[in-house]
Amino acid sequence: MTFATLKEKVDTAIPFTLHVADGRSYDVPHRDFIWLHPRGLVVLVAHPASDGTDEVVGTTIPLLMITGITERLPDVLKKS
Numbered sequence: 268m269t270f271a272t273l274k275e276k277v278d279t280a281i282p283f284t285l286h287v288a289d290g291r292s293y294d295v296p297h298r299d300f301i302w303l304h305p306r307g308l309v310v311l312v313a314h315p316a317s318d319g320t321d322e323v324v325g326t327t328i329p330l331l332m333i334t335g336i337t338e339r340l341p342d343v344l345k346k347s
Contacts, residue, residue, distance in 0.1 A: 268333040270307030276336055277301055285312060286335040287328055294339075304330075 276283055277298050285293045285301075293312045295301045302311040309327050316322035 268330065268335065270303070270330060273310065273330070273333065273336070274303055276338075277303065282339040284337045284339060285310070285328075285333060286337065288332045288334050292337075293326065293328075 277295075280298060282294070282296045285295055287293070293314050295312060300313045304310070307330055309329055310333065311325050311327050313323055313325050316324045
């Protein structure tokens with residue numbers, strides 16, 4: 268994954284899922300849930316805590332560990 272590709276995806280404002288080399292994935296419903304390091308070294312993703320609480324945590328992911336992105340259709344487009 269390149270920094271330019273990821274930045275372009277964030278800029279489209281379409282929800283997506285970020286896939287990481289170790290098999291984990293992170294939903295990015297809105298651009299406010301992801302931060303790109305200005306030099307393209309790491310990505311910070313905000314997501315719900317895995318312990319079932321209402322806490323929101325952040326995970327720092329090295330850009331080189333990102334293996335792919337899957338776009339998600341907004342709910343408005345799914346109802347047809």
